[in-house]
Amino acid sequence: MEKSPLTLFGSFTSSSTYKPMLYLALSGEPFSFRTVNLKIGVQREAAYLAVNRYGQVPALRHRGLTIVQSNVILDYLARTLGAFEPVAEQDRWQAREWLSWEADAITNVAKVRHFSRFREVDPAVMAHFRPQAEAALTIVDGALAGRNWLVGDRCSIADIGCWGRMVFMAEGGLDIRNWPNIEAWAARLAAMPGFALPYDLTPKKDTEFPARRMASS
Numbered sequence: 001m002e003k004s005p006l007t008l009f010g011s012f013t014s015s016s017t018y019k020p021m022l023y024l025a026l027s028g029e030p031f032s033f034r035t036v037n038l039k040i041g042v043q044r045e046a047a048y049l050a051v052n053r054y055g056q057v058p059a060l061r062h063r064g065l066t067i068v069q070s071n072v073i074l075d076y077l078a079r080t081l082g083a084f085e086p087v088a089e090q091d092r093w094q095a096r097e098w099l100s101w102e103a104d105a106i107t108n109v110a111k112v113r114h115f116s117r118f119r120e121v122d123p124a125v126m127a128h129f130r131p132q133a134e135a136a137l138t139i140v141d142g143a144l145a146g147r148n149w150l151v152g153d154r155c156s157i158a159d160i161g162c163w164g165r166m167v168f169m170a171e172g173g174l175d176i177r178n179w180p181n182i183e184a185w186a187a188r189l190a191a192m193p194g195f196a197l198p199y200d201l202t203p204k205k206d207t208e209f210p211a212r213r214m215a216s217s
Ligand SMILES: N[C@@H](CCC(=O)N[C@@H](CS)C(=O)NCC(=O)O)C(=O)O
Pocket: 013, 014, 015, 016, 017, 038, 043, 055, 056, 057, 058, 068, 069, 070, 071
């Protein structure tokens, strides 16, 4: 039976885009990527606002549905495709708990990176957000002490969502070596088939990603 095509709208500078991109890359699913040029404001044009009313990337289209908000997209992909969905019900809820907390706290890492790279702000603004970003990283680091993954014993959407949001931490002057459990976890993710960092993974132009053959286990 013909599978329903997946189309992801996004931008190569966006951690929110990287999260579902990484999911799709790791799961080996074929999909179409449609670039939204944030620099020239395509996200605020009527045609794109009809896809994502918030004028932001990413957005996913699949089976006639439009899904926005990166963590909702990860939730949808896990439920629909099955990959990176924890097996135990408690773990499935806990993965979503991490995604919700990510949007509260790890998002400060993205803010610090944004203010460092794209928009200069008053030093007082940075002084407010940087400790919050560092505190979020310290919580993740503590949660990873003595374990390989945030939830259960396998990589899940919790890992993809949380890592995907913090991936540009170096651009915000946040050195991963200060959080050794995060550094080891990032290396575990990087060792997975299909893994790539954002600038290697997210294209600057519309691209068709073919299915990646999975190694037989
Ligand atoms: N909570 C949203 C955040 C999306 C977001 O902030 N996207 C940024 C790029 S990372 C964006 O589209 N910015 C363009 C703009 O706000 O004009 C999600 O997780 O999808």
